Amino acid sequence: MSDIILQIDGKEVTAREGATILDAARSIGISIPTLCNHEKLEPHGGCRVCSVEVDSRGRTSVVAACLYPVEQGLVVRTRTDKLERIRQALVEMMLAHAPDSEPLQELAREYGADKNCFEKERSFCIHCGLCVRYCAEIKRANAVGFIDRGARKEICFIPEIAAKECWECKECFPLCPTSALQAAFVLCKALTFPDAGR
Numbered sequence: 127m128s129d130i131i132l133q134i135d136g137k138e139v140t141a142r143e144g145a146t147i148l149d150a151a152r153s154i155g156i157s158i159p160t161l162c163n164h165e166k167l168e169p170h171g172g173c174r175v176c177s178v179e180v181d182s183r184g185r186t187s188v189v190a191a192c193l194y195p196v197e198q199g200l201v202v203r204t205r206t207d208k209l210e211r212i213r214q215a216l217v218e219m220m221l222a223h224a225p226d227s228e229p230l231q232e233l234a235r236e237y238g239a240d241k242n243c244f245e246k247e248r249s250f251c252i253h254c255g256l257c258v259r260y261c262a263e264i265k266r267a268n269a270v271g272f273i274d275r276g277a278r279k280e281i282c283f284i285p286e287i288a289a290k291e292c293w294e295c296k297e298c299f300p301l302c303p304t305s306a307l308q309a310a311f312v313l314c315k316a317l318t319f320p321d322a323g324r
């Protein structure tokens with residue numbers, strides 16, 4: 127594999143082919159916020175707080191740093207007014223679902239997001255998919271998945287699988303960026319009322 131040389135926030139970076147912008151930025155100590163990224167999981171591109179600006183082949187665009195592969199000569203900016211506004215709006219939307227989430231509150235302080243900007247819809251789930259992907263990719267159990275679509279989308283444990291797999295595991299709980307207790311609650315609900323929500 128050949129090395130790729132690119133520029134991030136004015137610094138030249140050498141990255142291996144196939145690495146993402148997020149990998150390359152971290153390798154030189156540049157921090158990009160993430161919510162749905164996990165080093166052991168395939169990138170998902172769900173939260174978009176890792177958005178960065180790239181200049182490639184004469185065009186400027188906004189891409190997800192956790193998904194976008196490094197390219198020779200790519201110019202990346204991780205902090206611009208436009209990106210600050212995008213992150214602020216994304217955090218405000220997610221705060222409507224999980225206003226007490228510590229990681230979201232931290233991002234809100236950093237990007238000046240107002241947690242009262244949108245009407246509260248306390249679903250707690252911000253659709254990062256960390257629990258779903260961890261259970262599928264690492265545990266290979268598929269005990270938790272998404273149900274419904276759009277604003278009504280939420281996680282759901284599959285009672286038949288969860289009853290066998292989850293009590294000894296619970297490794298997805300601490301991954302949740304909104305509340306580990308929420309995952310515990312959804313799991314208990316699935317096991318106590320297995321026919322609810324079907």
Ligand code: FES
Nearest residue numbers: 171173174176192
């Ligand atoms: Fe990149 Fe969520 S961390 S989209």
